[in-house]
Amino acid sequence: MxxxxxxxxxxxxxxxxxxxxxxxxxxxxxxxxxxxxxxxxxxxxxxxxxxxxxxxxxxxxxxxxxxxxxxxxxxxxxxxxxxxxxxxxxxxxxxxxxxxxxxxxxxxxxxxxxxxxxxxxxxxxxxxxxxxxxxxxxxxxxxxxxxxxxxxxxxxxxxxxxxxxxxxxxxxxxxxxxxxxxxxxxxxxxxxxxxxxxxxxxxxxxxxxxxxxxxADPAHEEAHTCLMRAYALNGQRQAALRQFQILTEVLQRELDVEPSPECTSLRDRILNGELVAKPSPALQEWLVRPRHNLPSLVSSFIGRDAEFMQVRDLVQSHRLVTLIGAGGVGKTRLAFRVAEGLLDEFQQGVYWVELASLSNPDMLASAILDVFRLPEQDGCSEMDLLLNFLRDRDLLVLLDNCEHLLNGCPALVDLLLNTCPSLHILITSRVRLNLPGEVTYYVPSLNTPDHSQSIPLTDIAQYDAVQLFVERSASFCPGFALSMANACSVTQICQRLDGIPLALELAAARTRILTVEQLASKLDDVFHLLIGGSQAALPRHRTLQASFEWSYALLSKQEQILLQRLSVFAGGCTLEAAEAVCAGEEIEAFEVLDLLSCLADQSLIYVKHLSEGESRYYLLETIRQFAHQRLQESGALPRLHQRHLVYFLQLAEEGDQQIRGPQQLIWIKLLEKEKNNFTIAIERAFESSTNLEVGVQLICALTWFRYRTGDFNLQLNFIQKALFIGKENISTYTQAKLLFHVGFSSNWLGRCLLGEEIATLLEKSITIWKELGPKYVLEESQSKLILGFNYLFLFMNSGQGSQLIKESISVFQKADNVWWHAYALNLLLTTDLMDRDAEAALSILQKETILWQKTGDLWGQALSIWDYGLFYLIHGDFVKAQGYLQKSLEIFTKFGSISITCRIMRELGKIAYTLHEYDQAKAYLENSYLLAKEVGYYDTCASIQCVQGFFSIHKQDIKNAELLLSEALRNAQKLANIDILIHCIAGFAAINLLCKQLDIAVQLFSVCDAHLDAIRSPATPYKSIDIDPYVEQCRQQLEIDVFDQAWAEGSALSLDQAVQIVQESLNLIPH
Incomplete structure (x- = not known):
């Protein structure tokens, strides 16, 4: 009490x-x-x-x-x-x-x-x-x-x-x-x-x-020290010395420590009679006050070890250091920690001057004087008093929150540093002071995990943002801890809030009434969600909204408008994009660069200088939401959304042409950087009937880019959504384009639409192109080309398929359209590979290679190298095939074409297995499976599982072989992929052989042999490895009559009947 x-x-x-x-x-x-x-x-x-x-x-x-x-x-x-x-x-x-x-x-x-x-x-x-x-x-x-x-x-x-x-x-x-x-x-x-x-x-x-x-607090050393001083100055010397003895006993008993050197020094001075003289008030205060006035923080300081050491070193080696950063990012907290860490480095200590509540720059000197509690002196101005006091003192002064005092703060700081040689100043501000000798340090947000990546729980817990959120949540909700169940939501919260400490602390307070899953789901309205901060905090630190309002109010009208307009971008923007989208109505295009620089100086945007010599401008997501809210309130949001959409359509359409020529790698990198902008532009277009036409055109313009970079899942989702909602809202021309791109995308994924549906859509597009007239004969031929490939690949109908492809080639050749001519030859090659017509296939390959070289399209040239590999593979020259496939893999890897690289790696894995290079085969297949799974190529995944099943059979690991082949079989049935289905059946035939179910094995091998010939699969060369040796073993272990009868029975079975036999045979296999 x-x-x-x-x-x-x-x-x-x-x-x-x-x-x-x-x-x-x-x-x-x-x-x-x-x-x-x-x-x-x-x-x-x-x-x-x-x-x-x-x-x-x-x-x-x-x-x-x-x-x-x-x-x-x-x-x-x-x-x-x-x-x-x-x-x-x-x-x-x-x-x-x-x-x-x-x-x-x-x-x-x-x-x-x-x-x-x-x-x-x-x-x-x-x-x-x-x-x-x-x-x-x-x-x-x-x-x-x-x-x-x-x-x-x-x-x-x-x-x-x-x-x-x-x-x-x-x-x-x-x-x-x-x-x-x-x-x-x-x-x-x-x-x-x-x-x-x-x-x-x-x-x-x-x-x-x-x-x-x-x-109330017997071990309060500062109170004992001050009481000693008060006794001495009041003439009670013995009471002062007795108080020192009391303090010594209390500290020894309760804390097992001795009085501080300052207190002991005061005792000595009292003993020597030095305090009787009653020195000046300023010196009195200086003797007894602590060597700092830094606040005692209620909550712990988390993370920022690297930043602490960097800033500490900067303050020691430079006399003026400014910490800049966005509101709520933790500049003041970091400054406090640095100041505490430097207490022993400055003889007269460190002192904090809080300037957020000061509105008049003329009062700066007075505010600093008040911290030192210096009394007024007649005939001496405040500035002279301050300079005289600090002139010979070895001090660190922390000027906190200077951004709103730029009319007076730089001049005062410059004067102090020039007059006081031992003074060091540490500043926190959202804007730098631009003084000679000033070192600026950008205080970043806390590091956050990427919630889109799979990260172990122990690694997630190491991120500073996660540690802060979890610790603060536990203070509001006792028992709260990071777990496997909530890790995904915690990661999402930390990332969506940009790792901003203020935002994380406000979010943690909400865990009193919301689960983290509920909290994560509400982050689209972050400013209404994150309210109710500490009442002890400054008003601008009680809510995220107030923090950003403070910065926003310091901007000029033009800066405010540009900040609003920048919020329409996602994932940053280039200067060209900012000029195209944000200029107009109060901002000229030539003014955008200077305004961007001002916003960067105010820590409201950040700039990345890329290796290509280009600068890119970003908003933190929380600031973007704030600015977007302001843009919406201004009434300009629909207009800016439309400008954004039109700009990125123009960029995508130019990119669609450029990625087929010699500048393709440059353009693919450029388009990669704008993936978020493309996505958000399309999503907004879906919400507006006015912009839907342009949105669909943007989707179509991105098909080849998505194809080459392996991002087909997203593309197909957008295309199918456009197909569903766009029929009544887009022009006939755009409908025809959309139908073509649906067919093309679905063909390559081999899923999502059945072959008949793809064919129907492509036929509709052909009909529309014809109705639109001869002007669109090239577009009609492109649809015919993909329809032909659809017949060839999904229906195994080489006659009708090759006929449509050849018709298209004729049109492309007549129009001298070299790129489409080369691509059409690439698809036609499939026919001759299936027919095993080596002479015809080689002739097409040579023509295709020449055409790709004419286009300057390195990606297309890699396609022809890949084709050479497949050619030699189908004709049984595995070593040559391996060389070509490896070369094509190197090129496609440069493009980031995961959709193709995973397939090439699958073939290389099969070849390595065939050549008994088992370690290399294992590595290729595992990497291929991971890539295929990442991009959603489930047919490739199933094919790899089938090969891995044969690999396990080779090692006589029947249990693992059964697991892999069963999964591959299920996926092949879902995807209606006959080729994979046949090889899975062959794998189970081999398992039955090893388990001495010889008659079942022969029947299943017979089914595979019959159906492989029927579909003329390009993968048939593996038959000599996957099937023929096992068939020979069966022949040697059975009487000839028994073998022939089982073979005849198998050749009459359908694939569905064969699958049923496989399932029944699993019950007979010993485990």
Missing amino acids: VVMNDHARSALQTNKELASHSPSTLYISLLGGFHLVYGVHTLSADQIHLHKARDMLKLLALSPNQRLHREELLEMLWPEHAPQQAAHNLSQTLYTLRPKLKALDASIRLDFEDECLNLKAPDGITSDVEDFEQAARSVLGYTGRISTQTTANCHEAILKYTGDLLPEDGPSDLFYQRREQLRQMYLDLLMLFAHYNLELKVYLPAIDALQQVIA
Whole structure:
């Protein structure tokens, strides 16, 4: 219990009684005991018999606006109960409590509104805690001159503390943390009161206050030190020395430490009689005050080890360091940590000057003087006083939040550094000062994991953003911890909030009433979600919205407009894109670069200088949401969305041509950087009937780019969505283009649409092109080409397929369209490969290669090299095939063409297996499977599983072979892929052979042999490895008549019947 003298307690009681007689305000007393007063009526704690009812009132009294969410109440009052039981208890408690309040006055209400319980009285509610905190904050936040009035104000605040908060509730209750905070605030007031009186040379009140602090906290070394000084200056030398002895004994007993060197030095000075002379007030203050005024942070500092060391080194080696960064990113926290770490490096310590609340730049010198509490001197200006005081001192001064004082701060800092040779200054600001010798350090957000990647839980826990969110969440929701169940949501929260500490802390506070899964799902409305920060914080740090409003208000009108317009981009933008989309209506194109520079200086955008010599401009996602909200309010959002869409359509259409020529690698990299912008432009177009036509054209313009980079899943999803909603809203021309691109995309994925559906769509596009006239003969031929390949690949109809491809080739040749001619020959080659017509295939290959070289299309040239590999593979020259495939793989890897590289690696794995290079085969197949799975090429995945099954058979690992082949078989059936299905059946035939089910093995091998010949699969050369050796083993182990009969029976079976035999045979195989 904190000691209070009788005079103070009596005065306070009088004040409280006066307050209680206010006729229309509900007054709640919490300090020293609990009761409510309304007019002349009192409700004491004893009159509320239910313990939970008393706690509920106390919690409401201590909550802002006497308002608490239902879920918070349930969690705090009945944490151990199930939700239903807790809700029942809440109802019963309210039922008990309402009549008690009504007895005070019928107008006092205790009701739910919007899931929040509210305590209301006609003219409001106040409490002694609120009165004390308001008075204490006013006094503790005062940085002006010390006078008798400031001392009186401090004394009045002390008198408002009539005892500890709710002492009857014990040491480990709901109110323990708040009780300790208020007690510490009271002790801080007593210490400040003592310092004020010492400054004014009024020693007895200082001694009284310090004795009260020591009574409450016997090991408070600063209080003992100040009391020693007060005794000595008051002529009580023996009392001062006795106080040192008391401190020594207390520290030894409770902490096992000795008094600090400063305190010991003060004892020596008192012994030597040096303090009797009563030095000047400024020196008095300097001797006893701590060597810093850095605040004691309630919450821990997490992460930023690298940043701490870098900034610490910069401050030691440079006299002016400015920490810049976006609002809420943690500049002040980092500065505090650095300042604490440098306490021993500066002889006279480190001092913090908070400038956020200062609006007049002319008051800067005064604000710094107030930190050092220097008294005025006649005939000496504030600036001269400050310069004289700092001139020879070895100090670090932290000027915090300077961005709004750029009219005065740079000049003052420059003057201080030039006048005071040992002074170092550390600044936090959202804008640099641009002074000579200034070193700027950009404070980044906390590092976050990528929620789109699969990362082990132990690795996720190492990220600073995750550590901060988890620790702060645990403080609001005891027991909260990172787990496999919530890791994905926690990762998403950290990434979506850009790792901004303020945002993460505000989000963590929401875990009191929301699960992390619910929190993650609500981040699209981040500014309404993240409210309710610490009331002790500056207003601009209480919500994310307020933090950004502060920065936004410092911008010029043009800067505000550009920031709004930049929010339409996703994943950043180039200068050219910003000029094209954001210029117009108050901003000229030539002004955009300077405005971007200003926004970067204000830490509202960040710039990446890429290796290609290009700069790219980014908004953090949280700032983007803020700016987008402002853009929406301005009414310009639809216009900017349309500009954005049109710009990226033009870029995609140019890219569609360029990626087929010699500049393709440059353009593919360029388009890769804009993938997010393409995606968001298309998604917005789907939401607007006005922009749908342009959106569909953009989808079509990206098909070849997506094909070459392996991003076909996203492309096919967009195309199919456009097909579904766009029929009535797009022109006939665009419909025909869309139908072609649907057919092309589905063909290459080999899924999502059945072959008949693809054919129907392509036939419709051909019909539309014909109706549009001869002008579109090239487009008609492109649709015919893909339709022909569809017949060839999905229906195994080489006659009709090759006829359509040849018709297309004729048109391309006549039009001298070299690129489409080369591509058509590439597709026609499939026919001759299936027919095993070596001479015809080689002739096409040579023509195709020449045409690709003419186009300058390296990707197309890699396609012809791949074709050479397939040619030699089908004709059994595995070594040559391997060389060509490896060469093509190198080129396609440069393009990032995952869709193709995974297939080439699959073939290389098969070849390596055939050539008995088993380790290499294993590596190729595993990597191929991972890539195919990543891009959703499930036919390739199934094919690889089949090959791996044969690999396991070779090692006689029947269990693993069965697992791989069963999975491959299921996928082949889903995909209707006959080729893979046949090879899976062959694998099970080999398993039956190893398990001595010889008749079943022969039947299944016979089915495979018959159907491989029927479909003329390009993979047939593997038959000599996958099937023929096992068939020969069967022949050697069976009588010739038995073998022939089983072979004949198998050749008559359908594939469905063969699959049924496979499934039945699995029950006969020993495991």
